[in-house]
Amino acid sequence: MSESKDLQGLGGWLILVGxxxxxxxxxxxxxxxxxxxxxxxxGSFEALTTEGSASYIPMWGALLMSEIVYNACLVVLGFYVMYLFYTKHYLFPRFYIGMVVIVFVFTIINSWMVTLVIEDTEMFDPETTRALVRTAIVALIWIPYMLISERVKQTFVRGVIQQPANSLSV
Known part of the structure; x- marks a missing residue:
């Protein structure tokens, strides 16, 4: 069996990604x-978003809604990336890398937005710091793997339009 055939499929380190x-x-x-x-x-939402209430925080509703939209989009993206993975679609590595980068960047942006909306809030509280470190570790390990792994290059090939070998390039 050739080395090329051995590196095709959802095996090796891709099992962890899967x-x-x-x-x-x-x-x-x-x-x-x-x-x-x-x-x-x-009743928390009403208390925090109703002007004149004792718990009112301006822009809290907008912040919460942006987080809900982001999280909903991230769940949908997660299911789509899962589909790309299991169908071995050529777009999987790109979408996976994009998702990791989006999570990292949004965590920073959201933390900053929270400090603008809620006074005396620490930007990098322990929970946010853990999330950033976890995402950074994932990025440092799996982004290079997606970019240089022969298994990734040979596995995620579905959907690629093959050019005929004898076609002329312009």
């Missing part, structure tokens, strides 16, 4: 959905 992308959207749904449900059903 576990991560398979679990991520579900974990996010189970962590974030109950939190948002609680905010909207407990």
């Amino acid at each position: 576990i991560g992308i398979t679990l991520s959207p579900f974990i996010m749904l189970f962590q974030v959905a109950p939190l948002y449900f609680e905010i909207f059903t407990s």
